[in-house]
Amino acid sequence: MNRLPAGLYQPGDSVVHRLDAAAKLLCLLLLLAAVVNTAAPAGYGVWVLLLALLIRLARIPPRTALASAAGLGWFFLLILLMNLCFYAPEQAWVSVWIFRPSSAGLLQGLRVAARVFLLLVMSNVLMVSTPPLALTGAFERLLSPLRFIGVPTELAAMILSVAIQFIPTLLEETDGIRKAQTARGARFDSPNLWEKGKAVLPLLAPVFVAAFQRADELSLAMEARGYRADIRRGRKKYPPFRACDWLALSLCAAAAVIFIIIR
Amino acid sequence: MSVELRNVSCVYAPGTPYETRAVTELSLTIRDGEFAGVMGKTGCGKSTMIQLIAGLMRPSGGQILLDGQDINGKNFDRDGLRRRVGVVFQFPEIQLFETTVKRDVAFGLRHFGWTEEEKESSVREALERMGFSYEAVKDKSPLGFSGGEKRRLAVAGVLAARPELLILDEPLAGLDPLGREALLTLLGELNRDGTTILMVSHDADTLAEYADRIILLKDGRLFRDGPAAEVFADYDALKDNGIGVCRVREAAEALRRRGWEIPAGTVRYGQLLDEIAGRWRQ
């Protein structure tokens, strides 16, 4: 694991970095709604400009911001071709077997590709500018009203926070097991499908046993200290949104309303 | 098997904010048949070094030679490397997964092209070396054993391949005194039979007693390298760098400070007793 994937948090001190994570998440949802509802090609031009402005504000290197979309060229091509050939068969230029390309399809393909591109880059900006822990906290916060319809959100929040604590330990342990089995001569690849399944067992079975062992120890310790899943604990207090959070939210809401009305 | 590191460096996540240099320009040689101990604080590059030697990681620079051949070279026989180099990782009991002990211990042998008889005799020998009765345990599930027994089963799984170089990463962690003693005795036997041993441990006492030589790493670089008597002799320099020496050396130093003429190279228990007895008689 010597390489970092796209979309990983990069510390910074821009306006975007400092916004409350829950506010940012809401902003993203508003912007996504607006993008999905944009129909006019000119609208997409405006979006690209707005996005460039956002990346500039967040002081994220453009390469990092675009990284999530950069590797998906083939996917955009696929979207384009699928829509080109199948979207509007009744207006097709020609008909070859099941393929009926049309200009309406081409336009729709471009639209969908642009949409996916914008969605990818926007979410990437959010993820690059927000620590993962703050983001999960934001999810918990936004989902906490679900407790009114009987969803045990506190238990779910506890599970999530425990899961996050387990990630680094299990990553290290898994890497260790992979190396130990490699050193013992394990080969995780095999051309034969059935063998392929069995080839990863030396990795998977110990990983699950080790992980479940840890779960066993932790749950015993929690029960020994009197933790009960059905007791309602005091609700977490979240810091209120500040002026800049409200400003960002209203800007995004305004953008959403404008784009949805104008389309 | 001899090991040679030539100017080896290893960098994690190069070119990102998370870049870390684990090992920097490390050069050293471990001779065939040697029992070498590796010491250093957490994060000093010990684990990276053994993974580089075992061919589990590639260096960003430099060469690693086993018996004079570059293990990352084009024509190097990687499968041969897996057979000839055995690695016992920290808490190796975690690697057990097969349905029976026999299958698990034999797991590493499946690609060697050995006959069934060869495999069976090797598995039997490895299990018996680790203090198990082959007939009693071979068909049991390895996951049902106790912690200490699982550790011994896992070590048997490494020994079954009859490695020429045995690398161990903190093999004593979490073992009871009897288990430690038994494992160390076994390592001594293997070493006498010609296996080169490279053992990482933070336990200076054990290394001083058992290892021919101590390789001390600091911040990914070679800090000291030589017999324990030589490495631990430089008491003040080690203390200044926050590196602990063995207790025998501590005791010797305390006596020296009180005016006893005890050599700075006193690192083994027996040596210290002899020295004290000698001074006493005078």
Add this chain to the structure above:
Amino acid sequence: MQTISTVKKAILTAVCIALCVVLPQAFHAIPNAGSIYLPMHIPVLLCGLICGWPFGLLCGLAGPLLSSLFTGMPPAAYLPPMAVECAAYGCVSGILTRFVRTKNTYADLYICLIGAMLSGRVIAGLARALIFAGGSYSMAAWATGYFVTGLPGIVIQLVLLPVIVSALMRAGLIPARYPEVRSDG
């Protein structure tokens, strides 16, 4: 059948969610394994099987979410369909495991797994077609995506999961489903 306490179910679910982040990373080291093994499905299915449908559902939703947040995979745009798919696996395997009782641990396991894998793919396909792609997603693409490229994954998961379940039972980490059958055999 012995029951597992809610606290233990909660922690097992947490571990399975963590594995949803960890396993795809580990499989990264094996050449193009991610798309064949679908490593994220394994902990989700297992969580449903062991802890029941509410926990399986949570695992299916949270696993891909945390993975996306912490590792950038899947990219955010793929996240909603993937979360729906995984949630369906966790939920359906949990429901089936409660009602399917053939007196044979492995028969139950295969029925629950196949049921969960098929219905998860149908639900995810429908969700994709109806919500996420708004008409740009055709039936043909769905069938190709799920049954042709995903077929090796289905086979491999059917090989892997029973072995993992049996390893966990042998290590005494999860209760045997039919203890009396075990003591007989």
